[in-house]
Amino acid sequence: MRKTLLDSLRGPLTETPPLLRDGEAADLARAVDRVARRRLGRSLAIREVDAGSCNGCELEIHALSNAFYDLQRFGLNFVASPRHADVLMVTGPVTTNMREALERTYNATPNPKWVMAVGGCALDGGIFAGSYAVVGGVGEVVPVDIHIPGCPPPPADILRGLIALLEAAR
Amino acid sequence: MTVTQLQALIGAGKAVENHRPVPRAIVSESTWREAIGALAAERCSLLGLWATPGTVHMAVCEGSEIGVLSLDCADGHFPSVGARHPPAIRLERAIADLTGLEAAGAQDVRPWLDHGKWGVRRPLGDRIETDGPPPPYPFLTAEGAGLHQIPVGPVHAGVIEPGHFRFTANGETVVRLEERLGYAHKGIEALMAGADLERAAKLAGRVSGDSTVAYALAFARAVEAATDCDVPPRALYLRALMAELERIANHLGDIGAICNDAAFAIMLAHCAVLRERVLRFAADAFGHRLMMDRIVPGGVGTDLGAEDVTALRGLIKTIRRDFPRLVQLYDRTASLQDRTVGTGHLRPELARRFAPGGFVGRSAGRSFDARMTVAYPPYDALEFAVPTRAEGDVNARVWVRIEEVEQSLGIIEQILASLPAGDLIRDIPARGGEGLALVEGFRGEVLAWVRLSDDGTLAHCHLRDPSWFQWPLLEAVIEDNIVADFPLCNKSFNCSYSGHDL
Ligand code: SF4
Numbered sequence: 001m002r003k004t005l006l007d008s009l010r011g012p013l014t015e016t017p018p019l020l021r022d023g024e025a026a027d028l029a030r031a032v033d034r035v036a037r038r039r040l041g042r043s044l045a046i047r048e049v050d051a052g053s054c055n056g057c058e059l060e061i062h063a064l065s066n067a068f069y070d071l072q073r074f075g076l077n078f079v080a081s082p083r084h085a086d087v088l089m090v091t092g093p094v095t096t097n098m099r100e101a102l103e104r105t106y107n108a109t110p111n112p113k114w115v116m117a118v119g120g121c122a123l124d125g126g127i128f129a130g131s132y133a134v135v136g137g138v139g140e141v142v143p144v145d146i147h148i149p150g151c152p153p154p155p156a157d158i159l160r161g162l163i164a165l166l167e168a169a170r
Numbered sequence: 171m172t173v174t175q176l177q178a179l180i181g182a183g184k185a186v187e188n189h190r191p192v193p194r195a196i197v198s199e200s201t202w203r204e205a206i207g208a209l210a211a212e213r214c215s216l217l218g219l220w221a222t223p224g225t226v227h228m229a230v231c232e233g234s235e236i237g238v239l240s241l242d243c244a245d246g247h248f249p250s251v252g253a254r255h256p257p258a259i260r261l262e263r264a265i266a267d268l269t270g271l272e273a274a275g276a277q278d279v280r281p282w283l284d285h286g287k288w289g290v291r292r293p294l295g296d297r298i299e300t301d302g303p304p305p306p307y308p309f310l311t312a313e314g315a316g317l318h319q320i321p322v323g324p325v326h327a328g329v330i331e332p333g334h335f336r337f338t339a340n341g342e343t344v345v346r347l348e349e350r351l352g353y354a355h356k357g358i359e360a361l362m363a364g365a366d367l368e369r370a371a372k373l374a375g376r377v378s379g380d381s382t383v384a385y386a387l388a389f390a391r392a393v394e395a396a397t398d399c400d401v402p403p404r405a406l407y408l409r410a411l412m413a414e415l416e417r418i419a420n421h422l423g424d425i426g427a428i429c430n431d432a433a434f435a436i437m438l439a440h441c442a443v444l445r446e447r448v449l450r451f452a453a454d455a456f457g458h459r460l461m462m463d464r465i466v467p468g469g470v471g472t473d474l475g476a477e478d479v480t481a482l483r484g485l486i487k488t489i490r491r492d493f494p495r496l497v498q499l500y501d502r503t504a505s506l507q508d509r510t511v512g513t514g515h516l517r518p519e520l521a522r523r524f525a526p527g528g529f530v531g532r533s534a535g536r537s538f539d540a541r542m543t544v545a546y547p548p549y550d551a552l553e554f555a556v557p558t559r560a561e562g563d564v565n566a567r568v569w570v571r572i573e574e575v576e577q578s579l580g581i582i583e584q585i586l587a588s589l590p591a592g593d594l595i596r597d598i599p600a601r602g603g604e605g606l607a608l609v610e611g612f613r614g615e616v617l618a619w620v621r622l623s624d625d626g627t628l629a630h631c632h633l634r635d636p637s638w639f640q641w642p643l644l645e646a647v648i649e650d651n652i653v654a655d656f657p658l659c660n661k662s663f664n665c666s667y668s669g670h671d672l
Contacts, residue, residue, distance in 0.1 A: 013443060048329045052354045054668045055331050056379025056460055062329055062423070063449070066442035080327035096287040097353045098332055101324045127372055132293045133357035152379065154459060 013067040017074070018160040020167065043075030044166055047085035047109065051102045051138065053092030057119040057152040061089065064162075069155050076162055082108040087165060088142070091118045093125040094135040106142040114145040114165055119152050126151065175208050176232040179239060186240070189604040190395040194227075194238035202241045203249055205230060210254040215525035215538075216639075217608070218617045219251060219261040220632040221269045223295060227632075229606065229617060234543045238606060238619075243271050250276040257524045257639050268359065269295035280307065283352040283671060293360050312338040312346040320653065324353045331667035335656075342652040347645045354671040362631040367393060367467050367598060370628045374618070375462050377633050378669030383409075383416040384611030385633065385669075386465040388618035391546065392631075393467040393598060395605030396622050402593040405469035406548045411585050412452075412461045412470075413609075414578040418489070419448040420612040421571040421578075424664050428568055429500065431657040432509035440496050444489055451485050454478070469595030479586060486579055497572050507565065514647040514659035516562035524643055527614025527636040529570040530663055534562035540610035552584050562647075564662040600626030611636065613664060635669030 050058055064071040065078075079085055082105045094102055106115070117138040120126040124137040138144050148161045173181070182204075183195030197205070205228060208214045217229035217236065226248045227240045241248050250273035252259035262273040263282035270292035272279075286304025290297050317338050324332035332353035338346040358377060362370050374389035375382045387409055394401060401409075426441025449459040455478035456464050464472045474482075500506060521534035531538060539556040541549040557573035559566035602624040608615050614636025621630040644663050648656055 049325055050329075050331050050354070052332070052356060052668075054376040054379040054382075055666065056376070056382065056462070058329055058331065059380060059423075059460065063442070063446060066446050067439060068443070068446050078329060082325075092354070093356060095354060095356055096289070097285045097355055098324065099287070101332065101353070105325050127369075127376060128356045128358075128361065131357035131361050132288050132290050133355050133360075151376075151462065152460070154453070 014070045014073065015068055017163060018156050020160060020164050042166070042169075043077065044086045044162070044169060045077055045079040045084050046087045046089050046162070047079055047082045047105070048089045049082075049091070049102055049105050051090050051092045051098045051122075051141075052095030052134070053119065053121060057091035057122075060152045060155050060158060061091070061118065063155040064159060069159055071159065071162070074163060074166060076166065082106075083110065085109050086113055086169070087162075088113065088115045089118055090115060090138045090142075090144075091122055093121040093128040093131075094138055094141050096133055096135055099135050099141055102138075102141050115142055116161060116165065117144045117147045118158060118161075120149060121151075123147050123149065174232050174235055175213050176230060176235050176237050179205050179208070179230075180237045183239065186604070188396075188602070189238070189606070190398060192236045192238065192606055194240060194604065194606075197239045197241055199241065199249060202228075202239065205239050206249065206251050206254050208232075209251065209258075212522055216251070216255065216257050217615075218619070218632070218634040219258050219265070220619070220634070221265045221271050221294075222621070222630050223269065224271075226265065226271055227619070229619070231543075234545075236544070236606070236608070246270065247272050247274040249274055252276050252278070255523075257642065260642065261638060267291075268293060271295065281305075283355045285352055288357075293357060294363075307350065309336050309350075310346065310348050314340070314345075316340055317345060333667045337653060337656070339653055342654070344648050344651055344653055344656070347648045347656075349641055349645060351641065351667060352671050354668040356668075356672070358672045359630075359632060362628050365628050367626065367628070370631060371466050372463060374631070374633060375465075377672060378635060378666040379460060379462075380420055380666065381416070381611040381613065381616065381635075381669065382460050382462045383412045383465060384609050384616050385618075386463070387413060388607045388609035388611075388616040388633070389620070389631070390465055390467045391607035391609060392605040392618040392620040393622070395607060396603035396620050397599050397601055397605075397626075398603070399468060399596060399598050401469050402596060403548075403590040404592045405594050407585050407589050408470045408472070408474060408594070409465050410548050410552070411474070411582060412456065412464060413611075414581050414585075415448055415452055416461065417612040418575055418578050419445050419452075421575045422448065422489075422493075424661065425496075425500075425568060425571055425575075428510070428564065428658065428661045429506060431661050432506055434503065434506045437496060437500060437506075440492070444492060447485060447488060451478075451481055454481060466595065468598045469593070471595065473594055474589070482582070482586065486582060489575075489579060493575065500568070500572075509655070509658060510565040510568060510662075511563060513564045513655050514651060514662060516643055516647050518560070518562065520643060520646055521562065524639045526639045526643055527610075528612070528640070529567050529574065530614065530640045530643065532556065532558045533566035533570045535560045538615070540608045540615040544608050546607075546609070548585070551588075552581055554581050564658055567662045598626065600624075602626075602629075613637065613666065614640065633669075633672065635666050635672070637665035637667075637670040640665045641670060 429437035
């Protein structure tokens with residue numbers, strides 16, 4: 001029966017990676033020096049932090065691991081601790097109740113590190129900006145290296161951002 | 171005709187005009203207490219408890235009948251519902267945090283959503299500016315030799331929303347779990363106040379992204395009730411189509427994820443492929459993978475073309491071909507069943523008392539489904555069953571969701587067979603009024619209550635996520651299970667953090 005199951009995946013579903021826009025990787029490469037780049041090698045460990053999102057962004061981040069996008073083939077992995085991470089992928093408007101947790105997660109992540117802000121809310125608080133319970137975008141709390149727009153951004157857009165980071169780390 | 175207890179309670183109060191489609195009455199303190207008695211005796215179940223400035227409101231259901239009781243709190247207090255009916259405890263703590271209205275007689279008066287970091291207190295009441303460090307939050311205690319505590323979160327190990335879990339364990343066995351939520355609180359009720367319908371609908375669709383269709387629909391239906399506005403038949407059917415697609419996508423994703431939490435990754439791999447196919451169809455047909463902002467007050471902002479119908483039939487065929495094989499794999503893998511059967515058992519008496527919606531209730535003998543009980547259109551014209559189970563364990567929750575996928579596929583086929591032609595949207599008249607709606611999302615019923623000002627903008631909007639009555643039960647079902655089974659139990663509930671924290 002397991003054989004039939006494997007049969008049901010007729011041919012690979014995995015799609016060709018999205019193409020980078022001009023300069024996308026170069027801009028990011030400047031963020032880390034050469035020594036750091038050598039240390040990172042060809043893979044990046046990602047720690048996801050939901051700083052108060054509506055969970056829509058998380059759904060699309062989850063989708064990165066499905067057979068169509070197959071994040072791991074690029075050497076990109078989600079890790080369970082910020083102490084193992086090279087990249088913090090942060091979603092949501094940062095709520096006042098999550099601010100401290102985000103700061104502490106950032107401080108627990110060893111250098112060199114990048115912060116990728118995912119979604120419209122992560123840029124400037126999005127539709128929740130101005131609330132008593134919202135600090136604003138991720139950049140209000142920790143330095144952001146790359147932002148992926150969208151509400152939520154489709155997985156292909158997030159993947160392109162990650163590949164740009166990977167290129168920058170080479 | 172005999173008068174139900176709910177009718178008697180409503181009849182004892184002063185009826186509020188322009189509240190639709192169910193009655194709302196301003197009641198006396200003694201009627202309020204009687205209502206608490208009816209809840210505690212489980213003659214009625216609690217659908218919601220919220221406050222507007224100076225007044226507290228309780229939505230109650232008895233059978234298929236729904237009503238709202240409102241109590242004016244002259245001195246800032248109301249008799250505690252939670253003191254006799256525990257499902258209300260957290261709702262009362264949230265009311266105190268947001269408005270300052272206090273539940274007199276409540277045992278647990280710790281703050282809930284307010285972590286002392288907003289810079290204000292009572293943002294929906296008489297706002298007070300605050301500063302200084304947040305007050306300490308005392309967790310409940312568990313005492314005994316050999317007990318130890320495990321704090322988890324708000325940042326978790328996986329790609330999960332933020333929340334804190336405080337486990338007290340004896341070796342591997344969980345003795346007590348206490349949740350602390352509120353980390354994702356964004357102040358949505360305050361953002362809603364004064365918003366126009368367009369902005370408010372967008373906010374409603376972002377309360378819990380995984381239920382964006384259900385929330386947008388609940389909000390739209392509440393507004394349409396308040397303004398007494400009919401929706402074109404085609405829009406009703408397209409709304410139901412989107413709601414069923416959302417249900418299928420979430421069930422598929424979660425069935426896979428539950429198995430993955432039992433280290434059976436192949437189910438996740440296959441289920442995630444099916445889920446992705448649903449989302450891709452949604453993107454092609456409706457222009458958004460999660461179908462955000464497609465349902466708006468008055469109708470829908472998107473149509474289904476002839477090509478989309480063909481694609482949808484193909485999608486249904488694919489799911490009907492692949493899903494049963496996955497179900498069989500789930501059913502026949504003993505090592506997986508070993509983890510899910512008997513784990514995280516929800517006792518039926520707790521399911522009765524907390525009246526949790528969705529698969530949490532329906533896996534423990536409660537049959538409530540707003541599509542059937544409230545029978546809002548077009549569900550009144552469609553045929554479907556509400557699958558239930560009695561066992562209340564992780565396995566039962568998985569099975570209810572499996573069967574719901576099958577039911578939803580059948581509903582979509584009926585929608586395709588009878589999709590009416592015609593308009594997609596109607597203008598909402600700018601007028602005041604109050605409306606309540608209950609809509610069945612994938613995890614249970616979403617309650618929306620709106621009060622519109624005469625110019626048609628929002629005076630108040632309260633949105634109650636199904637998770638409010640499910641989160642407390644997760645604490646109960648994990649007792650005496652091992653710590654390692656928590657992810658499995660948690661995923662089998664899959665409560666919303668953002669929807670709850672609002
Ligand atoms: S960007 Fe959109 S999907 Fe992401 S957290 Fe904000 S509202 Fe939700």
